[in-house]
Amino acid sequence: xxxxxxxxxxxxxxxxxxxxxxxxxxxxxxxxxxxxxxxxxxxxxxxxxxxxxxxxxxxxxxxxxxxxxxxxxxxxxxxxxxxxxxxxxxxxxxxxxxxxxxxxxxxxxxxxxxxxxxxxxxxxxxxxxxxxxxxxxxxxxxxxxxxxxxxxxxxx
Amino acid sequence: xxxxxxxxxxxxxxxxxxxxxxxxxxxxxxxxxxxxxxxxxxxxxxxxxxxxxxxxxxxxxxxxxxxxxxxxxxxxxxxxxxxxxxxxxxxxxxxxxxxxxxxxxxxxxxxxxxxxxxxxxxxxxxxxxxxxxxxxxxxxxxxxxxxxxxxxxxxxxxxxxxxxxxxxxxxxxxxxxxxxxxxxxxxxxxxxxxxxxxxxxxxxxxxxxxxxxxxxxxxxxxxxxxxxxxxxxxxxxxxxxxxxxxxxxxxxxxxxxxxxxxxxxxxxxxxxxxxxxxxxxxxxxxxxxxxxxxxxxxxxxxxxxxxxxxxxxxxxxxxxxxxxxxxxxxxxxxxxxxxxxxxxxxxxxxxxxxxxxxxxxxxxxxxxxxxxxxxxxxxxxxxxxxxxxxxxxxxxxxxxxxxxxxxxxxxxxxxxxxxxxxxxxxxxxxxxxxxxxxxxxxxxxxxxxxxxxxxxxxxxxxxxxxxxxxxxxxxxxxxxxxxxxxxxxxxxxxxxxxxxxxxxxxxxxxxxxxxxxxxxxxxxxxxxxxxxxxxxxxxxxxxxxxxxxxxx
Numbered sequence: 262x263x264x265x266x267x268x269x270x271x272x273x274x275x276x277x278x279x280x281x282x283x284x285x286x287x288x289x290x291x292x293x294x295x296x297x298x299x300x301x302x303x304x305x306x307x308x309x310x311x312x313x314x315x316x317x318x319x320x321x322x323x324x325x326x327x328x329x330x331x332x333x334x335x336x337x338x339x340x341x342x343x344x345x346x347x348x349x350x351x352x353x354x355x356x357x358x359x360x361x362x363x364x365x366x367x368x369x370x371x372x373x374x375x376x377x378x379x380x381x382x383x384x385x386x387x388x389x390x391x392x393x394x395x396x397x398x399x400x401x402x403x404x405x406x407x408x409x410x411x412x413x414x415x416x417x
Numbered sequence: 418x419x420x421x422x423x424x425x426x427x428x429x430x431x432x433x434x435x436x437x438x439x440x441x442x443x444x445x446x447x448x449x450x451x452x453x454x455x456x457x458x459x460x461x462x463x464x465x466x467x468x469x470x471x472x473x474x475x476x477x478x479x480x481x482x483x484x485x486x487x488x489x490x491x492x493x494x495x496x497x498x499x500x501x502x503x504x505x506x507x508x509x510x511x512x513x514x515x516x517x518x519x520x521x522x523x524x525x526x527x528x529x530x531x532x533x534x535x536x537x538x539x540x541x542x543x544x545x546x547x548x549x550x551x552x553x554x555x556x557x558x559x560x561x562x563x564x565x566x567x568x569x570x571x572x573x574x575x576x577x578x579x580x581x582x583x584x585x586x587x588x589x590x591x592x593x594x595x596x597x598x599x600x601x602x603x604x605x606x607x608x609x610x611x612x613x614x615x616x617x618x619x620x621x622x623x624x625x626x627x628x629x630x631x632x633x634x635x636x637x638x639x640x641x642x643x644x645x646x647x648x649x650x651x652x653x654x655x656x657x658x659x660x661x662x663x664x665x666x667x668x669x670x671x672x673x674x675x676x677x678x679x680x681x682x683x684x685x686x687x688x689x690x691x692x693x694x695x696x697x698x699x700x701x702x703x704x705x706x707x708x709x710x711x712x713x714x715x716x717x718x719x720x721x722x723x724x725x726x727x728x729x730x731x732x733x734x735x736x737x738x739x740x741x742x743x744x745x746x747x748x749x750x751x752x753x754x755x756x757x758x759x760x761x762x763x764x765x766x767x768x769x770x771x772x773x774x775x776x777x778x779x780x781x782x783x784x785x786x787x788x789x790x791x792x793x794x795x796x797x798x799x800x801x802x803x804x805x806x807x808x809x810x811x812x813x814x815x816x817x818x819x820x821x822x823x824x825x826x827x828x829x830x831x832x833x834x835x836x837x838x839x840x841x842x843x844x845x846x847x848x849x850x851x852x853x854x855x856x857x858x859x860x861x862x863x864x865x866x867x868x869x870x871x872x873x874x875x876x877x878x879x880x881x882x883x884x885x886x887x888x889x890x891x892x893x894x895x896x897x898x899x900x901x902x903x904x905x906x907x908x909x910x911x912x913x914x915x916x917x918x919x920x921x922x923x924x925x926x927x928x929x930x931x932x933x934x935x936x937x938x939x940x941x942x943x944x945x946x947x948x949x950x951x952x953x954x955x956x957x958x959x960x961x962x963x964x965x966x967x968x969x
Contacts, residue, residue: 265672267725282775363632367788
């Protein structure tokens with residue numbers, strides 16, 4: 262099958278760029294720990310999740326020097342807790358699930374953006390370097406009052 | 418209209434009727450979906466408030482279903498049938514035509530039932546219908562009917578293609594028919610995922626025969642279908658670019674064999690990629706996510722081939738018409754011919770649209786844009802501009818070719834205006850969506866200020882720009898409807914069904930390209946590599962089941 266000389270160059274160039282791009286993404290993911298959220302499987306029963314550890318007491322728990330675990334429940338149409346206060350520079354490990362339908366969890370102005378799926382627990386970490394009142398919103402349609410579903414993270 | 422058996426029809430009159438039924442249904446859906454889209458844009462922009470009996474998310478469901486599923490599928494099947502008929506002798510076998518009508522009947526029943534469910538507020542689950550939101554079982558049955566109906570039309574095309582091959586042993590198959598078969602084959606494999614989700618999971622659960630549903634499995638099956646769906650929209654546009662456009666500009670195919678290779682690569686790499694829609698989800702390991710990200714990016718290769726081939730066709734045709742210099746061919750293109758201009762505008766749009774797609778699928782980078790309006794902006798460039806403008810461009814010659822009429826200079830001019838209106842509307846709407854999406858504004862969300870949070874206020878001007886763009890686009894739809902009516906009243910005559918020929922010096926495609934058993938086996942192997950381990954894990958170690966919720 263004949264391929265034009267210029268087309269060969271074009272494809273070699275394009276495919277090389279693609280390979281470099283994927284290499285950068287892969288290196289970031291597997292060597293530098295910049296993974297998408299939820300790296301391991303951790304299941305819970307959405308009907309009984311509020312009776313068991315750790316989701317029986319959603320909220321903030323200090324786990325180290327300016328490091329916290331935030332256990333968060335998403336439900337129609339809100340989050341528990343609906344407000345978290347943190348000192349500047351706090352690293353937070355988010356642990357998230359849903360008690361009903363699928364929800365989103367997007368902290369505006371950050372790269373924390375993950376799904377709350379009933380039956381699964383999602384995880385991600387973020388360090389809040391800037392003070393402010395962060396808006397957290399549900400970005401997966403979840404029902405009639407989806408646009409009201411929100412919480413706040415106050416960093417002082 | 419088609420009473421006197423006019424000799425100037427480009428395909429058999431009975432086939433024309435089947436195709437026209439599909440095309441007109443498609444534009445009916447586009448019109449209704451457009452009304453829903455207009456209202457959504459105005460609500461989100463804070464311009465109007467809906468009366469209490471209509472929900473924003475109900476409109477959103479109607480918009481998504483009618484545009485993304487119904488308009489596209491009907492137009493594609495109509496267009497593919499017309500080209501298959503044209504390139505395999507101008508007449509479908511009775512069995513292929515009957516399968517086409519059977520498919521049309523099943524899809525239309527499904528569309529009507531589904532639309533009624535949405536209007537009754539029994540299915541306000543958007544066109545992605547994520548469990549455990551539970552719609553009426555009849556909504557899921559309606560979707561199944563649409564899918565099964567499309568299979569019938571696909572089988573009809575396969576039969577026609579096989580029959581042609583039997584009669585023309587050893588000959589190269591017509592390129593359009595080959596591409597149509599590849600597209601429908603990809604579609605059938607892809608829809609197996611959503612068919613399994615709907616038939617095995619959602620319908621029994623929605624009827625109450627089982628109590629719970631495996632949410633992770635349902636999402637995975639949905640996206641097994643959901644991403645190839647976008648290639649099902651795109652490939653028919655590529656067919657127009659590869660096969661139709663060269664003829665319109667007075668050129669030949671750049672390379673028949675490479676065009677086939679591009680379609681085969683799409684067949685292979687369209688399907689094992691659904692996890693890139695689930696990157697932000699728990700329950701799937703980073704390894705499998707990244708593997709599918711790599712497979713997702715493989716489709717860039719045939720797209721690069723397509724870009725090269727198209728511009729090479731333009732240059733060759735331009736030079737054959739006497740163009741001089743490096744870019745002289747550019748001026749030889751028929752810029753004032755809507756049959757060229759509308760698809761060309763679509764092609765150009767695909768450059769930023771494709772770049773946006775690469776961002777979306779980039780593993781951890783997806784976190785920046787996931788479920789924001791950036792995504793909505795992205796697919797309004799891909800499907801609603803690239804694909805839609807190409808389909809509009811096709812419509813301007815296809816309807817006259819099927820009805821024995823002429824695309825008059827006046828309708829051509831109106832078509833040019835309609836294309837420009839579309840581009841302007843989309844520039845405002847999609848541009849605003851991309852920008853405000855990067856600022857965090859979520860997709861699929863009604864008007865809200867998030868209790869007056871300052872970030873949400875910053876988004877407001879962009880939402881207004883979206884409403885303005887959406888209004889311009891709705892005017893574009895109205896113009897299109899007017900133009901279609903005018904096409905049906907145009908003077909009788911002969912309109913060309915443009916199908917480009919291969920260069921005289923072109924070599925035949927390798928035999929492997931028609932070894933369907935080998936190609937399907939490769940598809941299966943890739944799907945197994947990408948999906949077998951994670952899906953078996955979801956089935957063998959299932960998440961605790963979810964009961965259904967009606968939250969709207």
